[in-house]
Amino acid sequence: MSSARNEILEAIRGGTPDADAIAAQARRLRAGACRPERVNGPADVVFLERLRAPGIAATAERVLTMQDFPDAVRRYLTTQQLAPTVALQPHAALQALNWAGIETHAHIGTDELVAVGLALGGIAETGSLVFHSGPASPTLFAFLPLHHIVAVRASTIWPWLEDYADAVSDSPQPRNVNLITGASGTTDIEGTLVRGAHGPGWLHVVLVGDARDAS
Amino acid sequence: MSDPGDFAARVDAALGDATLKRAIERTTGTARTKRAAAIAAWPEFPQARELGRDMKDHVIENLAHYLVEFEKNALRAGTKVHWARTGAEACEIVVDICRKAKAKSVTRAKSMLGEEIGLPHALEAAGIERIETDLAEHIIQLAGDPPSHIVWPALHKTREQVAELFRAHHRDPGAMASVEAMVASARRQLREKFMAADVGISGANFLIADTGAVCTVTNEGNAELTTTPPRVHIVTAGIEKLVPSMTHAMAMLRLLVRSATGAELTQYTTFHAGPKRDGDLDGPEEFHIVLVDAGRTRMLNEGLAEMLRCIRCGACLNHCVVYRQIGGHAYGATYPGPMGSVLTPMLNGLEESVDLPRACTLNGQCQEVCPVAIPLPTLLRGWREKAWQRGFEPARVRWALRLWRFFALRPWLYETAGNITLRVMPLFARHGWISRMPLAGGWTAHRDMPSPSGGTFLAQYRRSVRK
Numbered sequence: 020m021s022s023a024r025n026e027i028l029e030a031i032r033g034g035t036p037d038a039d040a041i042a043a044q045a046r047r048l049r050a051g052a053c054r055p056e057r058v059n060g061p062a063d064v065v066f067l068e069r070l071r072a073p074g075i076a077a078t079a080e081r082v083l084t085m086q087d088f089p090d091a092v093r094r095y096l097t098t099q100q101l102a103p104t105v106a107l108q109p110h111a112a113l114q115a116l117n118w119a120g121i122e123t124h125a126h127i128g129t130d131e132l133v134a135v136g137l138a139l140g141g142i143a144e145t146g147s148l149v150f151h152s153g154p155a156s157p158t159l160f161a162f163l164p165l166h167h168i169v170a171v172r173a174s175t176i177w178p179w180l181e182d183y184a185d186a187v188s189d190s191p192q193p194r195n196v197n198l199i200t201g202a203s204g205t206t207d208i209e210g211t212l213v214r215g216a217h218g219p220g221w222l223h224v225v226l227v228g229d230a231r232d233a234s
Numbered sequence: 235m236s237d238p239g240d241f242a243a244r245v246d247a248a249l250g251d252a253t254l255k256r257a258i259e260r261t262t263g264t265a266r267t268k269r270a271a272a273i274a275a276w277p278e279f280p281q282a283r284e285l286g287r288d289m290k291d292h293v294i295e296n297l298a299h300y301l302v303e304f305e306k307n308a309l310r311a312g313t314k315v316h317w318a319r320t321g322a323e324a325c326e327i328v329v330d331i332c333r334k335a336k337a338k339s340v341t342r343a344k345s346m347l348g349e350e351i352g353l354p355h356a357l358e359a360a361g362i363e364r365i366e367t368d369l370a371e372h373i374i375q376l377a378g379d380p381p382s383h384i385v386w387p388a389l390h391k392t393r394e395q396v397a398e399l400f401r402a403h404h405r406d407p408g409a410m411a412s413v414e415a416m417v418a419s420a421r422r423q424l425r426e427k428f429m430a431a432d433v434g435i436s437g438a439n440f441l442i443a444d445t446g447a448v449c450t451v452t453n454e455g456n457a458e459l460t461t462t463p464p465r466v467h468i469v470t471a472g473i474e475k476l477v478p479s480m481t482h483a484m485a486m487l488r489l490l491v492r493s494a495t496g497a498e499l500t501q502y503t504t505f506h507a508g509p510k511r512d513g514d515l516d517g518p519e520e521f522h523i524v525l526v527d528a529g530r531t532r533m534l535n536e537g538l539a540e541m542l543r544c545i546r547c548g549a550c551l552n553h554c555v556v557y558r559q560i561g562g563h564a565y566g567a568t569y570p571g572p573m574g575s576v577l578t579p580m581l582n583g584l585e586e587s588v589d590l591p592r593a594c595t596l597n598g599q600c601q602e603v604c605p606v607a608i609p610l611p612t613l614l615r616g617w618r619e620k621a622w623q624r625g626f627e628p629a630r631v632r633w634a635l636r637l638w639r640f641f642a643l644r645p646w647l648y649e650t651a652g653n654i655t656l657r658v659m660p661l662f663a664r665h666g667w668i669s670r671m672p673l674a675g676g677w678t679a680h681r682d683m684p685s686p687s688g689g690t691f692l693a694q695y696r697r698s699v700r701k
Binding site: 027028030032055152157161185188194195196197199203215216 | 257260261264265275276278281282285288289292296297298299301302311317318319323367368369370373386388389391392393396413414416417418420421424425426428429444445446447453454455456458459462463473478479480481482483484485487488495497498499500501502503504505506507508509510511513514515516517525527531532534535
């Protein structure tokens with residue numbers, strides 16, 4: 020279909036594009052970014068506030084260290100009256116923890132009830148979690164379970180959406196970047212909001228540590 | 235799809251459908267309220283909107299450059315890039331990929347471009363099972379309806395109608411006593427289909443030039459469940475969807491989501507780049523992108539470049555006084571409302587869709603709420619002018635306008651005629667309202683007209699000047 024390609028490009032093209040001038044203009048537009056005055060405190064604190072705001076279907080808590088994460092998971096399972104069986108994202112940092120009392124498996128089933136994961140980071144402005152797909156972070160772990168419990172380190176919370184994009188702009192693009200903001204929902208029937216349309220119906224975020232400790 | 239020439243009949247039917255009106259008002263009313271709140275919470279929204287407009291204009295001015303850059307980076311990520319001049323060509327490419335993959339079933343995440351190019355029909359014609367995964371698209375697939383809104387394609391369906399459809403088609407529908415139960419039933423119904431599909435097809439909200447990635451946004455999570463389990467992922471995207479980088483996309487996402495649903499970000503914002511990598515436990519083995527022109531380069535060259543800014547948020551539909559009365563199906567095209575009335579004459583031909591640019595009060599609401607400041611009323615007027623020049627207006631309209639011109643050029647005659655009309659009209663009034671009058675049947679068939687009082691505009695104007 021290279022003739023289609025050429026025809027389309029020919030139908031568009033005026034003169035020869037000046038790549039440097041275009042890049043300079045794109046940089047100017049990027050610098051002009053206008054963002055909501057939302058992040059007016061430490062990024063991790065704002066992130067937690069956002070997650071607890073009514074606009075986002077999530078619950079959130081903070082623990083001191085990664086070692087405290089399994090306890091947070093146990094508490095969640097008890098509160099939600101769920102069996103202690105979870106799909107554990109195959110990440111070394113998670114596998115190294117003590118999961119005594121919980122049966123863990125490294126694969127995700129089509130009707131998985133609970134998955135436990137570790138996000139690459141978070142975005143304070145929107146209360147979003149960031150996942151990069153890879154061997155330690157299969158995409159479906161965030162989409163198949165009914166309950167998704169996610170740890171995220173306070174030291175990897177970016178203030179605004181652009182801060183995340185700029186931070187990764189020089190690294191290779193992963194196959195999937197997933198920004199996840201609350202549990203799955205739909206308003207497709209009479210505008211009524213219902214959770215758990217196809218993705219998780221519950222999202223619980225466990226913020227680990229304190230950003231100031233890391234610095 | 236209904237006959238495009240039968241616009242008046244469809245409007246009549248829609249106006250007489252009280253259930254439809256309630257359904258439209260329920261969803262668009264909520265959307266307007268939520269959008270207004272989101273924008274009130276961000277005082278710099280007007281500046282952000284100007285920036286969004288400038289970003290889109292920048293890309294459109296340098297479209298060939300960005301397309302080539304996107305292609306280069308997509309290829310580097312292992313993506314196969316295809317180009318299609320027309321919708322038919324795009325469908326052929328998609329069906330061909332499906333055939334080569336020996337696909338029996340295909341899951342689809344809602345894409346307006348897919349609807350525009352007729353992909354659902356092409357897949358059916360090729361004998362491939364098509365499973366719509368967006369809840370609203372699932373509803374209208376079961377009902378056999380076309381979408382009636384670009385964000386809420388099933389907004390014309392009430393919960394009772396949805397319950398009935400699910401009862402008839404779902405394996406395990408349950409009691410269907412609440413909307414929650416209906417959503418749960420759809421979840422059960424589609425789960426296995428997601429995992430069993432051979433090919434997943436999605437659209438693109440943005441194409442990221444400097445990485446070759448494709449950005450999709452959903453609230454349900456159906457896009458990722460459509461694109462991750464199957465062996466093959468195909469993206470169909472209009473060539474205008476480009477942005478220079480992910481950073482630029484973030485600025486556009488803020489505008490898109492607030493304008494569409496009033497949220498700050500959709501639940502799932504995903505950037506897809508290429509097939510499965512070494513060591514990945516999931517993801518497609520093949521990743522294809524079909525870049526579709528289908529009239530876009532013509533828009534660029536025929537005075538409709540501003541329309542290529544459109545990010546398909548649906549705000550202009552929710553705020554349009556005409557859409558809110560007649561709903562999406564009356565437009566008889568893929569894209570309804572103000573943005574549709576600009577696009578359809580380009581996509582389907584002006585002669586066939588000449589009614590659409592006329593079905594507008596030019597109140598300017600659509601332009602006001604457009605997150606990328608598209609001058610929709612101006613573009614609609616442009617179509618009206620073209621329709622006039624090409625002689626597509628019916629003889630009745632042409633004669634009426636000639637008659638009006640004759641009077642308008644002779645002010646004394648215009649005023650005399652006005653005065654006579656004002657004296658005659660009250661003769662038909664009962665208690666100050668006119669419900670029947672010769673030559674006014676088109677108006678009085680649906681509503682009463684107040685009996686005129688206070689003299690002609692010119693007479694009132696003169697009185698106020700004298701004071």
